[in-house]
Amino acid sequence: MNTPSTTVSLHDFGNFLRDIWYFGLPSADLKPKQLKAKVILGEPILFGRTSDGTPFALRNLCPHRGIPLHYGHFEGDEVICPYHGWRFNRHGHCTLIPSLTSDSDVDPKQFGVLSYPVREAQGNLWIYMPAKERQTPEPALEVPLVPGFSATTQPQAVQKFIFPGHLDQVFINFMDPAHAPFVHGAWWWRTRGKLFEKAKTFDPSPYGFTMRRHPLLRKSWAHHILGGHPEVEIIYRLPGIRIETNYTDRHTFCFLITLTPINEHQTELTSIFYWTFPWLAPLKPLLAPFAREFINQDLRIVAKQSEGLAYNPPLTLIKEADNQAKWYYQIKREYAKAIQEGREFVNPMKTQVLRWR
Numbered sequence: 300m301n302t303p304s305t306t307v308s309l310h311d312f313g314n315f316l317r318d319i320w321y322f323g324l325p326s327a328d329l330k331p332k333q334l335k336a337k338v339i340l341g342e343p344i345l346f347g348r349t350s351d352g353t354p355f356a357l358r359n360l361c362p363h364r365g366i367p368l369h370y371g372h373f374e375g376d377e378v379i380c381p382y383h384g385w386r387f388n389r390h391g392h393c394t395l396i397p398s399l400t401s402d403s404d405v406d407p408k409q410f411g412v413l414s415y416p417v418r419e420a421q422g423n424l425w426i427y428m429p430a431k432e433r434q435t436p437e438p439a440l441e442v443p444l445v446p447g448f449s450a451t452t453q454p455q456a457v458q459k460f461i462f463p464g465h466l467d468q469v470f471i472n473f474m475d476p477a478h479a480p481f482v483h484g485a486w487w488w489r490t491r492g493k494l495f496e497k498a499k500t501f502d503p504s505p506y507g508f509t510m511r512r513h514p515l516l517r518k519s520w521a522h523h524i525l526g527g528h529p530e531v532e533i534i535y536r537l538p539g540i541r542i543e544t545n546y547t548d549r550h551t552f553c554f555l556i557t558l559t560p561i562n563e564h565q566t567e568l569t570s571i572f573y574w575t576f577p578w579l580a581p582l583k584p585l586l587a588p589f590a591r592e593f594i595n596q597d598l599r600i601v602a603k604q605s606e607g608l609a610y611n612p613p614l615t616l617i618k619e620a621d622n623q624a625k626w627y628y629q630i631k632r633e634y635a636k637a638i639q640e641g642r643e644f645v646n647p648m649k650t651q652v653l654r655w656r
Contacts, residue, residue: 314635315340315428315466315538315560316537316538316631316634316635316638317428317429317430317635317638318427318428318429318430318438318440318638319427319428319440319506319537319538319634320418320425320426320427320438320440320442320443320538321339321340321425321426321427321428321538321539321557321559321560322423322424322425322426322540322557322558322559322569323337323339323344323346323356323417323423323424323425323426323559324337324346324423324424324569325422325423325424325454325457325569325571326354326419326422326423326424326453327422327453327457329346329347329348329354329424330348331348331349331350331351331352332348332349332350332373333347333348333373334346334347334368334369334371334372334373334378335347335369336359336367336369338561338562339426339428339559339560339561340428340560340562341560341561341562341563342358342428343358343359343360343367344356344357344358344359344415344426345357345358345359345367345368345369345378346417346424346426347373347378347389349376349389350375350376351376353389354417354419354424355389355390355414355417356414356415356416356417356426357378357387357389357391357412357413357414357415358391358412358413358414358415360412361380361382361385361412362393362410362411362412363380363382363383363385363410364382364383366380366381366382368380368387368412374386376388376389377394377395383396383397383398384396384397384398385397385407385410387411387412389414390411390414391411391412391413391414392408392411393407393408393409393410393411393412394407395407396410413432413433414435415427415428415429415435416435416436416437416438418442420442420444420450421444421445421448421449421450421451421452421453421454421573422452422453422454422571423442423454423557423571425442425443427440430638443536443540443542445542445544445553445555445573446534446542446544447544447551447553448551448553448573452573454571454572454573455572455573455574455579455580455583456571456572456583456587456590457569457570457571457572458569458570458587458590458591458594459567459568459569459570460567460568460569460570460594460595460598461561461565461566461567461568462558462565462566462567462568462597462598462601462602463564463565463601463602463605464564464565464566464601464602464604464605464608465560465563465564465566466538466539466558466559466560466566467627467628467631468566468601468604468605468608469539469558469566469568469601470535470539470541470558470627471623471624471627472597472600472601472604473541473556473597474535474541474623474624474627475620475621475623475624476497476499476620476623476655477620477621477655477656478600480494482596482597482600483593483596494656495656496654496655496656497654497655497656498652498653498654499511499513499652499653500513500650500651500652501623501626501648501650501651501652501653502650503646503648503649503650504534504536504646505536505646506536506537506630506634506644506646507534507535507536507537507540507627507630507646508534508535508623508626508630508646508648509532509533509534509535510531510532510533510534511532512530512531512532512546513530513531513532514528514529514530515529515530515531528547528548529545529546529547530545530546531543531544531545531546532544532546535623535627537630537631537634538558538631539557539558539559539560539566540555540556540557540558541555541556542554542555542556543555543556550574550575550576551573551574551575552572552573552574552575552576552579553572553573553574554570554571554572555570555571555572555573556568556569556570556571557569557571568594568598570590570594572590619653619654619655620653620655622653623653626648629647629648630646630647630648633645633646633647
């Protein structure tokens, strides 16, 4: 992991991790008695919420003729297939087949659709994607939480993007410290200029690693708005979660990025903002375009990178700026191996200092 350079191929953009929580959708996007269809890891997923507010997720295919269930509707707290009226509860159990006669020996309970564990916290719905196509008991693994905010905290703002790349490709972009002066140069962020040597301490943290909290030596325009003496901490966590928290003397501003793979070539990015600044809410209409443009700068560069990756070139990761990408691959491989072997995951990363320009 500490060699001068490492060569990887697109095969390292390997299978998606299983038996882990992925971001599903913002809680506010799913009202009671509402159905939402998504594709996650190449699987058709149906999100729903019962009349009492309980969220759930099912395989979005009727086992009878394969029609997507999101074309159906709720009746009571059951999803009704639009083709032949088969009914399914939130656990995926079939409760009624209308075409059966009173003397039929067919039991609807024999049929059902796959149900996925769902948890709701901090205004987000998380879905657990099992390693095998099976009904999964409630996982012991906790969903990712933004530190410093309660489980009932609601986001101040949410933005969504579709990146044309594999989750690994997109995630590595957001842990790459060397691209910022070239991709994100703007008057409202940081103008392009002389490169400075930086040194940051990184520690292992649950299912990933953390850039240790440190004072900001160079403030952007956005940081000047927050005021005080800002410090920043950045958490990177499997399967594709980045949590950047800015601390000032009295308040906190957090920028959560979640990556959910649609398939091998498309990744949904959701950026979610939390803050304790009471005066910041009225500025949301003004600040939202700047936040969206910042992510769009990454989107455009990843789209251009995808043109080159189509030729399957070998990729070179060098010390020190690319070490975070190396850690990610190592941690991902170790998690997949732990799941395969049925043992507890042990984070292979050790505390160390990285330097780059």
